Amino acid sequence: MKRRSYLAGVAGLAASLVLTACNNGGTEDPSExxxxxxxxxxxxxxxxxxxxxxxxxxxxxxxxxxxxxxxxxxxxxxxxxxxxxxxxxxxxxxxxxxxxxxxxxxxxxxxxxxxxxxxxxxxxxxxxxxxxxxxxxxxxxxxxxxVVSYSRTLYGVVWYNKAIFSKLNITVPADHQIASMADLLTITNALRAGGYQPLAAGGASNYHLTWILDSLLPTSATSEQLTNFVSNFNSKVPVTVDYTDPSFTAVLDRLKEMYDNKVFQDGTLGMDSPTTNALFASGKAGMLMGHDLSPTGAKKTSKTDLDLDFLFLPPINPGVKTLPVNxxxxxxxxxxxxxxxxxxxxxxxxxxxxxxxxxxxxxxxxxxxxxxxxxxxxxxxxxxxxxxxxxYGAANGTRDGWASIVPAKLGTTDPYIEKLFTGKMTAAEIGKALNGIRDELRSSS
Amino acid sequence: MTPHAFRRRGTTAKVPWPLALMLSLPALVGIVVVFLVPFVGTIRLSFTTWFGVGEAQPVGLRNYDALFSDPTFYSSIRITVLYTLLSAVGIVVLATVTAMSVRRGRLATVLRIVWFLPAIAPGAAVAVFWAFALQPVSGAVNGLLGKVGLGNTHAWLASPRHAIYVVVAVTIWAGVAFPFLLVVGAIERIAPEIYEAAQLDGAGAARQAYHITLPLIRPVLAMVTVLELIWNFNSFTTVWAMTKGGPAEATNTLPVRLYIDAFQNFEFGEAAALGVLTSVILVAIGLVGLRFANRSAA
The missing domain is CATH 3.40.190.10 (Periplasmic binding protein-like II)
Known part of the structure; x- marks a missing residue:
């Protein structure tokens, strides 16, 4: 009997604790x-x-x-x-x-x-x-x-410091489009020759390199391929394009070409986002891989007035415009x-x-x-x-960012791109690895 | 003597077992709550799939199988062992050398303070500071090198070959203070007469250090070495704040990998399996170290 009343007491205490917890969890009364x-x-x-x-x-x-x-x-x-x-x-x-x-x-x-x-x-x-x-x-x-999406960020944008370009007599590409890889190298070589770091990108940020991939993928893949890339991690969507497809690996090859040609700042793989932004804001780099709020961030950090304008990286397939990524x-x-x-x-x-x-x-x-x-x-x-x-986005359109839609496990490609840069993986091997992750996601969806 | 009593080693005092139990209870409760329960929980978790919320699904040995069949797991072990050995040895050697250098002399007190200063700064702040300072062009270290004509574009943290050594150097810089204090304490316990006798026999500073100081502080050095091995094997803050395991996974130590698995990929089961394996390795290091320390003390 004694044991029963003890148990009842414990149960009562537990119940009151649970009720108290519930009460603390919801302070609103829906009837009022x-x-x-x-x-x-x-x-x-x-x-x-x-x-x-x-x-x-x-x-x-x-x-x-x-x-x-x-x-x-x-x-x-x-x-x-x-x-x-x-x-x-x-x-x-x-x-x-x-x-x-x-x-x-x-x-x-x-x-x-x-x-x-x-x-x-x-x-x-x-x-x-x-x-x-x-x-x-x-x-x-x-x-x-x-969820509610409260703001679209336009990323995959190259912000450049107009004063540096002007000082070095660098011709600003028409319509914000760097037409070819050769044109990009002309700009970056001029910046290096002038004592500036070229394109600041946070290789250790875990996302800046993927931004470039997102920006260039729509200039390599057809819209059908892109639609499949952003949705085929779902088992309900048939796979019509693999990550080993040239439309994807060409972008990786371009990234490697940019790295090998020193388009990025020295030490990019050791720099995270704040370090990279600081480098640009301090006027030591001519360009920054960023998004629509980068100028606000750079101006907060910078001691001087920054006059910035934007550019887009050269497309994979010539003649296609590189557009802001949504x-x-x-x-x-x-x-x-x-x-x-x-x-x-x-x-x-x-x-x-x-x-x-x-x-x-x-x-x-x-x-x-x-x-x-x-x-x-x-x-x-x-x-x-x-x-x-x-x-510009309103007039020319924007592109959907592959990495901003697919699950992070698939879309976080920076670690792979780091391996690509350092020769530890090839574009084809990365494609194969991404196929594996996609198939794993499909089997669990 | 009653079997229900504990006898303190080397004394005749008897402690009745209820009293012994009562006195040890707070420590026992602490060990159970903060060590045993989480450890058993981690072992259980390692046989499940759990994404951080909801019910864990049992998967048997799948997490262990996934780890052992992943080549990057073995490279993480190699990186962790390299980082641990270099950091621990570096810290112990530097702590010993600096402790010996402040044994006497006018600047001894000032040097003790100077050597202890890195311990005052929080680990994460130290790592972030050095990560900034070591950047090419904008970093303070490169700035200084540039001023003396050695170039200002050294990108050590961006090099998969060099990044781990830079992290080791910062770990040593930040970690030397505490062992330094322990070694200083051990050296101060050596009777000055021994050094005086050695001096009379014509032994110089180097011979005194090698033949007197080192043998007499060996038990402390052994203990410090074991502790440093364990701490650095488990070290996360410096590596994460400086490189996040990069570039190209060149500094992806086991604790960094565990953090990524658990808190970025939400694969808590796999992270738990990694934690269990890490514990096994650490226990092995601890046992070997204890044996070594006991032999040193004997």
């Missing part, structure tokens, strides 16, 4: 109207986009008086690694930074740890705003969206363990409104909106060179 009083919304974001989130957060605080908002800045490394544990913990943020091309996203989907966002999408008609292709790529296998994986989600999911949804609705998407260009320093916007909303105050890139 939304209120900000006494609540703290936790929003994660990268340094580039926190200014945007803070502006949107301020609007939300006006709507919900008393609401406190805490902004947690994540590094790229946290986004791709330990954030999985944070998002699934009892201290989960309300709005989580979950890029769709990084491993945590698919792991969270598999474990059903994200809240569906159909209502957020419907509130701003994101289905049409994103366009069919992007909208479909942002949905999970069950056809429902669990990354739509800047995505936010609401974890199942979020304490204020309803307020988090309001935050996302505000963030994705057409007005705020337009203003975000200025708040972020030039990031492209995630949705198509009427030109009437694209108003004054945008940084000139970043807007020029956005306008």
């Amino acid at each position: 109207p939304l209120s900000g009083a006494g609540k703290t919304l936790v929003v994660q974001g990268s340094a580039y986009f926190l200014p945007v989130f803070k502006e949107v957060g301020a609007q939300l605080q006006q709507q919900l008086p008393g609401l406190q908002i805490r902004y947690d800045e994540l590094t790229g490394e946290q986004e791709s690694s330990t954030n999985l544990q944070v998002v699934t913990s009892d201290a989960a943020p309300d709005v989580a930074d979950i890029p769709t091309n990084l491993p945590p996203y698919r792991t969270l989907l598999k474990a059903q740890q994200l809240i569906p966002l159909d209502d957020v999408w419907a509130a701003n008609d994101l289905e049409n705003g994103y366009g069919k292709g992007l909208a479909n790529s942002l949905k999970a296998d069950d056809g429902r969206p669990y 990354y739509a994986g800047n995505t936010l989600a609401i974890p199942k363990k979020a304490k204020n999911p309803a307020i988090a949804k309001e935050f996302l609705k505000l963030l994705m409104s057409k007005e705020n998407q337009a203003k975000a260009i200025k708040w972020s320093g030039g990031a492209a909106p995630a949705i198509d916007l009427p030109t009437s909303l694209l108003t004054e105050g945008k940084p000139a060179n970043e807007m020029a890139l956005l306008s």
Whole structure:
């Protein structure tokens, strides 16, 4: 009897602990109207986009008086690694930074740890705003969206320092296009002869080299091949092109040619992204492999005014334009363990409104909106060179980035490209290795 | 003597076993909680597939099979052994030499502080600082070399052949302070009369160091060497902050590989298998080291 009452006591204590834990996990009462009083919304974001989130957060605080908002800045490394544990913990943020091309996203989907966002999408008609292709790529296998893409990053862009080019009398290629490998070598040789490092790329960043691959692949593969490359990791899609196909290996061969011809800065394989950006911002390199927000970052680091413009690397197949590569994986989600999911949804609705998407260009320093916007909303105050890139993309089109769509295990090719550069692997061997990873993904999908 | 009592070695004091158990309980609980439970958990995890959330799926020996059939696993072992040996030997040798150099003289106290300074800086900060300082063109080291006409474009961290040695050098620089203190302490315990007698017999500084100091501090050196071997085999911070295992996996040590498997690929099962194998190697190093240390002390 004594033992039974002891067990009952333990069970009661355990039950009350569980109930307390549940109560702490959800502070919102769905039956009551939304209120900000006494609540703290936790929003994660990268340094580039926190200014945007803070502006949107301020609007939300006006709507919900008393609401406190805490902004947690994540590094790229946290986004791709330990954030999985944070998002699934009892201290989960309300709005989580979950890029769709990084491993945590698919792991969270598999474990059903994200809240569906159909209502957020419907509130701003994101289905049409994103366009069919992007909208479909942002949905999970069950056809429902669990993320919102809040900004498209245009990457695979070569930013050049206009003052250095001018000082060395380097002819700026027409229409931002470096027409051939010979033209690229003329530029890089002139920069080296003038005492500058040529194209700064973070060979140790784990993604800069893949950016170049993403930028050149659409100039080598046909659109059918590209469509298959970005989707054939899924077992439902038949494989019509392999990574050993010349359309893929030609890009790797080009990368090797660039490395062998010293197109990159000295020591590229030992430099990560901050070191590379610092080299360019300090005026020691003439060009930088970057994205639409690189000038903002460089200007923050630089002691002097940087006057920058953009170029694109020479295409693999002559006559084809190299275009900005579209990354739509800047995505936010609401974890199942979020304490204020309803307020988090309001935050996302505000963030994705057409007005705020337009203003975000200025708040972020030039990031492209995630949705198509009427030109009437694209108003004054945008940084000139970043807007020029956005306008170039709008006029000439953008390409989908292979690595920004396929799972990270397949798309993280920098370690292979490092081996290619150092002679440890050939393009064909890399193609074979990627075929293996693709088949592994197909068998588990 | 009752069988239910412990006798302290070399004494006649008896400790009743309930008291002995009670006194050891905090330590036992600590060992179980922070060591035994995670270790058993890791062994269990190594026989499963687990992506960080959700249920782990049992897969038998598949993770071990995957490791043993992966050629990069063996190159990781080679790199780890090279890094461990060079770092441990470098640290012990430098700590001993510097400790001997501050045994006496006017600058002894100042030198002790100088040699201990690297230990004050956090490991990650040290590694990031050196990674920046060693960059070509923009790095401080290359800047200095450029100023004396030796060129400023040395890209050591970008070279698969040289990167590991640069990381070893930084590891030694950052790690020498603690062993230095231990060796200084051991040297100070040697009776000055021994050196005085040696001096009277005409022994110079080098002979004193070789024939007096080294033999008498051997037990401390043995212990420090074993510790350095274990610590450097497990070292992650310096390698990761400087090279992330690159270039072209040239510095991909076992701890770096484990981190990538677990926290970048979310293959916790495979990472656990790697952790178990690493533990086996470390236990072997520890046992050999202990035996060596006991022989030195005898």
